[in-house]
Amino acid sequence: MIYAIVDIETTGGYGKRHRITEVAAVAHNGSQILDSFQTLINPDCEIPGFITGLTGIDQSMVEGAPYFEDIADELYAFLEDKIFVAHNVNFDYQFIRSEFERIGKSFDRPKLCTVRLSRKIFPGLRSYSLGRICEHKNIEIKSRHRAFGDAEATAELFTKLLLADQEGIVEQLLKRNSGEAFLPPNITKEQFLSLPESIGVYYFHDANGKVIYVGKALNIRHRFKGHFSGAGKGKQGMKSAIYDVSFQLTGSEFLALLVEALEIKQHWPKYNRAQKAKNAPWGIYRYQDGQGFERFQVAKINRFTKPLLAFHSHHEAWSYLLEKIEKHQLCAKLCGVQKSASACFDHQAGACLGACCGEEEPSSYNTRVEDWLQEIQREKSRLLIREKGRHPNEQAAIYFEDGVLKAYGFIDSEAEFDTDEAVIDQLEMVKPVGDTSSILAQYLSKNLMKKVVVLPS
Numbered sequence: 001m002i003y004a005i006v007d008i009e010t011t012g013g014y015g016k017r018h019r020i021t022e023v024a025a026v027a028h029n030g031s032q033i034l035d036s037f038q039t040l041i042n043p044d045c046e047i048p049g050f051i052t053g054l055t056g057i058d059q060s061m062v063e064g065a066p067y068f069e070d071i072a073d074e075l076y077a078f079l080e081d082k083i084f085v086a087h088n089v090n091f092d093y094q095f096i097r098s099e100f101e102r103i104g105k106s107f108d109r110p111k112l113c114t115v116r117l118s119r120k121i122f123p124g125l126r127s128y129s130l131g132r133i134c135e136h137k138n139i140e141i142k143s144r145h146r147a148f149g150d151a152e153a154t155a156e157l158f159t160k161l162l163l164a165d166q167e168g169i170v171e172q173l174l175k176r177n178s179g180e181a182f183l184p185p186n187i188t189k190e191q192f193l194s195l196p197e198s199i200g201v202y203y204f205h206d207a208n209g210k211v212i213y214v215g216k217a218l219n220i221r222h223r224f225k226g227h228f229s230g231a232g233k234g235k236q237g238m239k240s241a242i243y244d245v246s247f248q249l250t251g252s253e254f255l256a257l258l259v260e261a262l263e264i265k266q267h268w269p270k271y272n273r274a275q276k277a278k279n280a281p282w283g284i285y286r287y288q289d290g291q292g293f294e295r296f297q298v299a300k301i302n303r304f305t306k307p308l309l310a311f312h313s314h315h316e317a318w319s320y321l322l323e324k325i326e327k328h329q330l331c332a333k334l335c336g337v338q339k340s341a342s343a344c345f346d347h348q349a350g351a352c353l354g355a356c357c358g359e360e361e362p363s364s365y366n367t368r369v370e371d372w373l374q375e376i377q378r379e380k381s382r383l384l385i386r387e388k389g390r391h392p393n394e395q396a397a398i399y400f401e402d403g404v405l406k407a408y409g410f411i412d413s414e415a416e417f418d419t420d421e422a423v424i425d426q427l428e429m430v431k432p433v434g435d436t437s438s439i440l441a442q443y444l445s446k447n448l449m450k451k452v453v454v455l456p457s
Contacts, residue, residue: 003028003112004082005158006092007151009055011043015094019043020068021057023096024147025078026155028085030162033155037078038148040065055145068099076100079109083174087130087154089113106197112173114154117161120169133157182228184239191245195221198390200249201259204271207243211267216256220247238271251410252387254443255396258405261435282317283307289334292362293355294369296321297336309376311438320438323445328368331355375444382455383440384420389413399424405436420453 006025012018024038040057042065052058079096086092089111100107115128125136130150134141139156143149162170183192186207195202197219204213217223228239250256264272283301286308288294298317301307311317318337325335325346333344333356343357355365380403387396389410399407407427417423444452 001030002034002082003030003085003158004079004109005085005151005155006079006096007086007147007154008092008095009051009057009145009147010095011045011047011051013091015091015098018095019045020095020099021047021051021055021062022147023071023075024151025075026151027078027082028155028158031159033152035078036148036151037075038151039071041071042067057146069103072100072103072105076105076107079107082109084109084111085114085154085158086111087114087150087157089115108193110174112170114157114161117165117169117173118157121161121164130154130157182225184228184242186240186243187245192221192224195224195245195247196249197221198249199251199253199256200247201256201263202245202247203263203267204238204242204269205244205246206241209244211263211269212241213238213269213271214260214263214267216250216253216260218253241270249390251390251394251396254385254387254439255398255408257439258398258408258436261439262405262430262433265433265435266431282311282314284309284311284317284321292366293334294362294366295334295336309438309441310434312435316438320441320445324372326351328372329353330368330372331365334365378454384423384453384455385443386451386453397423397427399427400436400440403437403440404432404434405430405440406432420455 004025005028006023008020008024009022010018010020020041021043022038022040025036026033027035040062042062044067047057047059047062075096084093084096090113093109093111097107118125118128118133122133122137125133127133130153131141131144133139134153134157137157137160139153139160141149141153183189199216199218200220201214201216202220202224203211206212215223215227224245248259250259281300282298283305284307285297285299285305286294287297296308298314298321299307301310309317309320311320321335321337324330325332325337329351331344331352332338332346333340333352338344338346340356343354344352346352347354347356347359353365354360355362383400385398385400387398389395393413394410395413397409397411398405407424407429409427411417411423411426417426
């Protein structure tokens with residue numbers, strides 16, 4: 001087993017915001033150093049004065065140094081297939097990982113912390129800072145608060161820890177931190193690490209290859225792990241049933257939601273209980289009262305009535321209606337959201353123009369209702385939506401008819417098409433699924449019309 005013992009110097013303490021100014025790593029076989037890597041790094045930002053006071057690294061020292069992307073491949077190769085070791089490991093690890101993420105490279109390694117190991121193997125010390133513990137163990141730090149000096153001293157400390165580890169603490173921590181503890185029994189660590197950290201739809205398969213669960217995620221690998229964190233009878237049942245995982249990338253959350261809905265209806269997976277409802281049970285209904293005001297009500301759908309819009313839950317319908325009330329200055333009382341004998345509460349707050357208390361005429365109020373109804377009609381037209389693709393040189397093209405997804409696919413961002421119809425011809429047709437209608441409605445409610453082309457019927 002080979003370890004990479006790492007130390008870095010930075011412009012601050014937070015990996016997502018601050019940058020690395022120096023990195024050093026030594027390859028260690030458990031008893032001695034085999035190889036080393038070290039370099040200053042241009043952080044492409046100012047180094048605070050207190051950091052210079054601590055490390056001695058100032059702006060002039062990094063001006064001619066490489067940027068992280070210049071040394072990324074070499075560092076990645078050096079750290080590959082090694083256990084990542086550092087003193088207070090999460091600090092160094094999160095910075096290294098964040099730097100790789102900035103250039104679009106995934107970084108995932110098992111790790112060990114020499115602070116944590118020292119507390120277990122050398123208990124009772126007053127301080128476990130690198131300086132104090134090295135002083136206690138007679139380890140010389142040749143250049144304190146410089147990456148290579150601290151990495152070299154940490155390597156010597158690690159050697160002493162391994163020699164003193166009579167209880168197999170290092171092995172126990174490696175197993176715990178390797179990511180294998182949460183894995184389903186029939187899924188290997190290699191299968192898990194092959195999952196992308198990208199947006200898409202994923203599938204769990206049983207021993208016969210049958211799809212037993214479909215989900216969507218902004219980060220597929222992270223979401224997979226989240227499925228099996230904590231207890232629960234349902235989770236344990238699914239955990240033991242999984243034998244394989246597959247996925248398809250979508251590039252955007254919108255397309256991931258749509259594909260998830262399609263795949264659930266196609267496969268009817270055993271463990272997608274909440275999402276297998278065949279019909280939309282709630283709707284928004286429209287009617288006109290005796291004074292001529294257009295009114296709306298959220299109610300359960302039955303076979304004798306057709307709603308203006310259909311939704312899969314009361315919450316989904318209610319949330320949509322509240323959005324439209326705010327956008328078009330409709331009256332919450334006339335929309336069935338508030339129950340009041342007099343004016344609605346929104347009128348008192350200035351949000352309602354008074355249709356509920358005689359201060360607005362039906363014709364004026366109904367004009368704003370008509371604006372909303374025209375929006376709904378546009379949603380039910382032929383729509384072509386462009387979204388982010390799976391990589392920078394690609395776009396997703398998503399086609400709807402009557403508010404339902406009819407086709408989707410990916411096209412070259414630089415490709416030129418004579419007409420939008422020519423784009424649609426390139427797409428893969430899908431079996432219409434009613435669930436995609438409410439997903440589209442939520443998407444359009446977020447004012448993303450700049451991505452939408454309304455096509456002639």
